[in-house]
Structure formats: structure tokens, C-alpha cells
Amino acid sequence: MFIEPGIDQGGAMGAKSSGWIEVICGSMFSGKTEELIRRLNRAVIANQKVEIFKPAIDTRYHDTNVVSHNENSIRSTPVQFADDILLLTGNSDVVGIDEAQFFDKELVAVSRKLANSGKRVIIAGLDMDFEGEPFGPIPALMGIAEYVTKVRAICMKCGSVASFSYRLSATKDKVMLGEKNVYEARCRKCFYEDFDPKEKL
Numbered sequence: 167m168f169i170e171p172g173i174d175q176g177g178a179m180g181a182k183s184s185g186w187i188e189v190i191c192g193s194m195f196s197g198k199t200e201e202l203i204r205r206l207n208r209a210v211i212a213n214q215k216v217e218i219f220k221p222a223i224d225t226r227y228h229d230t231n232v233v234s235h236n237e238n239s240i241r242s243t244p245v246q247f248a249d250d251i252l253l254l255t256g257n258s259d260v261v262g263i264d265e266a267q268f269f270d271k272e273l274v275a276v277s278r279k280l281a282n283s284g285k286r287v288i289i290a291g292l293d294m295d296f297e298g299e300p301f302g303p304i305p306a307l308m309g310i311a312e313y314v315t316k317v318r319a320i321c322m323k324c325g326s327v328a329s330f331s332y333r334l335s336a337t338k339d340k341v342m343l344g345e346k347n348v349y350e351a352r353c354r355k356c357f358y359e360d361f362d363p364k365e366k367l
């Protein structure tokens with residue numbers, strides 16, 4: 167069971183309370199999007215004004231909605247640059263951002279500005295890429311966040327808990343959209359059994 171800061175503090179963000187940043191990170195299939203949707207739905211139930219964003223390049227399941235692997239879904243606004251989020255958040259109380267690994271580093275400054283202006287910012291994204299390296303702005307966001315939740319999947323090779331996303335194709339591009347056809351969740355042992363860091367370009 168995760169601790170849910172906003173709800174634990176009474177559900178509402180009082181006039182005097184400042185904002186904060188929550189990061190939900192982990193491998194693919196670890197439940198990041200499910201957990202993001204769960205927190206956002208509860209904020210809606212608490213009558214808070216919620217805005218949700220995702221990078222425009224993430225068209226894997228749906229052009230606009232944020233969709234989890236088990237088909238939970240919530241409406242969102244696709245944006246090209248992190249800066250666009252500032253223009254679109256207006257008087258919202260809670261800002262949700264999915265697939266944040268695809269945003270530029272500017273997302274760090276944007277999230278700080280949103281939280282400093284009193285908003286609750288909930289960010290979900292991959293902490294590591296297919297080579298086991300830190301992914302985009304996520305590590306920096308973990309550094310400035312008040313709350314970090316690292317979720318884990320099930321290793322598809324041995325059934326243990328998984329923190330790595332193993333790419334089944336030989337493609338070396340950092341960005342390659344896909345799901346079970348291209349990636350599987352793996353534990354450390356099973357990831358490095360089949361991935362040789364020396365082969366990196």
C-alpha cells in the first residue's frame with residue numbers, strides 16, 4: 167500500500183499549503199501508469215482540479231489518453247515540450263505527467279515552478295532505459311521530489327521482482343515505442359545475463 171501524500175493530508179490542499187512533487191518510477195510493466203491513474207482519480211473524487219499531460223510522441227495505445235497495460239485509461243493532453251505544460255495548467259490543483267522520460271530536461275524546472283506555485287505534481291516515468299542507464303529527466307526529478315515511489319514488475323524469465331526493461335530487438339535507438347512485442351520486465355540477474363554493456367555503441 168502506497169502512502170498518498172495529498173489524500174493523507176486531508177484530501178484538500180489548503181490555501182496556506184504549498185505544492186510538492188511526487189515521482190512514480192520503475193521498469194516497464196511495473197504499474198507506474200496504474201498508480202498515476204489511481205492517485206489522479208482520488209484527487210478528482212476530492213474535488214480537486216486535475217490536469218494530465220503526456221509527451222506527444224507517445225502514441226502507443228492512444229493519441230490523447232494515458233492508458234495502462236491492463237487498459238485503465240484517463241484523458242490527457244499530449245504536449246511536445248515540457249514548457250507547454252506551464253501554459254496549460256492555469257488554476258489546476260494537481261498536475262499529472264506520464265511517460266516523463268521522453269520529456270526534455272526542462273521538465274525539472276517546469277515541475278519546480280508548478281510545485282512552488284502551490285500545485286501537487288505527480289510524475290510517472292521509466293528510471294532506466296533498455297541499457298540500464300538513467301533515462302531523461304527522471305533521475306533529476308527524483309532528486310528534487312518530496313516523494314519517490316519505485317514500483318517493480320515481475321521478471322519474465324525467472325518470476326522474481328523486476329527493475330529492468332529488457333529490449334527483445336537489436337535496435338539501439340534510445341527511443342523505441344513498444345510493449346510486450348519489444349520489451350520484457352527482468353530482474354538484475356536475468357537482465358545482465360543477456361545484455362552485455364560492452365556492446366553499447
Ligand SMILES: Nc1ncnc2c1ncn2[C@@H]1O[C@H](COP(=O)(O)OP(=O)(O)O)[C@@H](O)[C@H]1O
Nearest residue numbers: 194195196197198199200234235236319320351
Ligand atoms: N511482467 C509484468 N509484471 C507485472 N505486471 C505486468 C507484467 N506484464 C504485464 N503486466 C500488467 O501490467 C500492469 C501494469 O501496467 P502499467 O501501469 O501500464 O505499467 P507501467 O506504466 O509501469 O508500464 C499490471 O497490473 C499487469 O496487469
Ligand SMILES: Cc1cn([C@H]2C[C@H](O)[C@@H](COP(=O)(O)O)O2)c(=O)[nH]c1=O
Nearest residue numbers: 194195226295296331340341342343344
Ligand atoms: C526501456 C525503453 C522503453 N521505451 C519505450 C517503450 C514504451 O513505449 C515506453 C515505456 O512505457 P511504459 O508505460 O513504461 O511501459 O518507453 C523506449 O523508448 N526506450 C527504452 O529504452
Ligand SMILES: [Zn+2]
Nearest residue numbers: 321324353356
Ligand atoms: Zn529474473
